[in-house]
Amino acid sequence: MTNKSKQKIIIDTDPGIDDAMAIHMAFADPRLDVVGLTTIFGNVNVDEATRNALYLAEQAHYKLDVARGAEVPLVQVPNTPSYHVHGDDGFGDLPAQSPKQAPHALDAADYIIQTCRAHSGEISLCPVGPLTNIAIALQRDPDLVNHVKSVVIMGGAGFVPGNVSDYAEANIWNDPHAADIVFAAEWEVVMIGLDVTTQVMITPPEYKSIADASGPIGKFIYDISAFYTRFYATIYHDDVCVLHDPCAVIALTDPHLFEYRKMPVHVICDGPAIGQTVPDASLPRHAAKIAIGVDVDAVKAHYLDLSKMADDKTADRQKAV
Secondary structure, X not given: OOHHHOEEEEEEEOOOHHHHHHHHHHHHOOOEEEEEEEEOOOOOOHHHHHHHHHHHHHHOOOOOEEEOOOOOOOOOOOOOOOHHHHOOOOOOOOOOOOOOOOOOOOOHHHHHHHHHHHOOOOEEEEEOOOOHHHHHHHHHOHHHHHOXXXXXXXXXXXXXXXXXXXXXXXXXXXXXXXXXHHHHOOOOEEEEOHHHHOOOEEOHHHXXXXXXXXXXXXXXXXXXXXXXXXXXXHHHOOOOXXXXXXXXXXXHHOHHHEEEEEEOEXXXXXXXXXXXXXXXXXXXXXXEEEEEEEOHHHHHHHHHHHHHOHHHHHHHHHHHO
């Protein structure tokens, strides 16, 4: 499959354990051309996110751009990074790595603008962290909406409670003002939120099956999953990992595995419900596609199958050099 026949995407990310899982899955998917990674604060700070993104690309021998993004939200005081969920360096118990590649000369917002304009109508944005970079890109270039194919986000909670409060999902809560700008824009937004991601859980034996079928990347995925599992055991009282970010990438390639409701969304930007994503049919806004159902078995199988291919695809890329 040539690059011309692949779906071009930019993943906006704060790696992060499930970010790493989503990125390696995307690298392994023969239908995707991951043009770039843009980084953002959230699970870790933006410098740590940039370091981790560079490392993931080097680990997979995947040639792409990594552009450093915003350090802080648009308006509110930054929340503390989610080290308790993802570990002190973002990859669970594993220590920080030292990638050789340097970030792109452009910041994330300008990189998104320049790249999407250069490939007008071909690139989908897949933000799996706070939406600050996307909002800044829109503020700098409102016409960006006419150059992006779609925006498939991991974030929000349409008809279920939040995970950082009774109302808010973490990515939206970390920059609600940016999220509201993104939902208000005249482009196609697909919201893959807690309504579906919390239904998709992977167990330690399933992660072990990735390691057993693979090489270094499979072992890396298995190793970082242990920290994530320990965190989710405190919530679900079971050894599981919730597959948040990979669900957004899968929704981009396999939208038929999800059920949607189309409705405008606005984001509450102050008060006790800050960060809540509120579907409201009366809003004079472009309707978002809110995922409300998911084929759990098919999504899990897709994730596991692609993750087991990650090392083989890496070897293929090394041979092609």
